[in-house]
Amino acid sequence: xxxxxxxxxxxxxxxxxxxSLKCEQHMGHRAMYWYKQKAKKPPELMFVYSYExxxxxxSVPSRFSPECPNSSLxxxxxxxxxxxxxxxxxxxxxxxxxxxNEKLFFGSGTQLSVL
Amino acid sequence: AxxxxxxxxEISVVEKEDVTLDCVYETRDTTxxxxxxxxxxxxxxxxxIRRNSFDEQNEISGRYSWNFQKSTSSFNxxxxxxxxxxSAVYFCALSESVxxxxxxxxxxxxxxxxxxx
Numbered sequence: 027x028x029x030x031x032x033x034x035x036x037x038x039x040x041x042x043x044x045x046s047l048k049c050e051q052h053m054g055h056r057a058m059y060w061y062k063q064k065a066k067k068p069p070e071l072m073f074v075y076s077y078e079x080x081x082x083x084x085s086v087p088s089r090f091s092p093e094c095p096n097s098s099l100x101x102x103x104x105x106x107x108x109x110x111x112x113x114x115x116x117x118x119x120x121x122x123x124x125x126x127n128e129k130l131f132f133g134s135g136t137q138l139s140v141l
Numbered sequence: 142a143x144x145x146x147x148x149x150x151e152i153s154v155v156e157k158e159d160v161t162l163d164c165v166y167e168t169r170d171t172t173x174x175x176x177x178x179x180x181x182x183x184x185x186x187x188x189x190i191r192r193n194s195f196d197e198q199n200e201i202s203g204r205y206s207w208n209f210q211k212s213t214s215s216f217n218x219x220x221x222x223x224x225x226x227x228s229a230v231y232f233c234a235l236s237e238s239v240x241x242x243x244x245x246x247x248x249x250x251x252x253x254x255x256x257x258x
Contacts, residue, residue, distance in 0.1 A: 068232055068248035127174045132186040
């Protein structure tokens with residue numbers, strides 16, 4: 027199994043809603059990532075979890091709240107989002123984190139629209 | 142600071158043509174890794190290749206080939222006999238040596254390749 031699975035594939039939410047994005051991998055990877063990608067732009071790193079602990083938070087607003095319940099799951103809780111938060115949210119995993127040559131495995135993403 | 146430049150925003154070719162995607166990078170490190178990822182319309186980024194800074198040997202994998210030239214800080218990607226399924230956005234990325242306990246990828250802006258029948 028070399029897949030990273032993300033749900034839902036599409037999400038439309040209002041600015042007062044609370045929703046969660048989910049990501050799952052069963053490759054035994056100990057690093058998991060959230061990226062945000064706007065249209066026609068490269069992915070931007072948001073968070074990194076290494077061994078279920080938050081290792082990097084790239085100054086992401088608190089309306090985005092990550093959670094790593096176990097080594098296979100990664101969630102991104104969304105609350106009071108703004109229309110400019112509309113984007114493709116990509117989850118990725120890698121075997122380890124503290125290595126220069128880590129190959130990332132990406133999910134297909136959740137296309138989020140905030141109305 | 143590290144930087145990756147993909148000057149070609151969009152390339153259009155007809156099937157069976159060869160196409161080269163350019164990537165130029167900047168880094169102060171002597172140890173680093175370069176990557177290419179493919180992002181088809183379905184959304185997920187697919188790893189294509191990883192190359193370390195000490196290995197300038199060019200690589201061929203089927204219709205794909207990569208030319209790494211340290212002297213010009215370039216890591217170009219060529220698709221031979223392109224196919225419609227090659228249509229995607231291609232990202233070049235750089236990972237420097239571990240600093241402050243971690244290393245992350247710097248992506249270029251991507252090149253959209255459109256292959257028409």
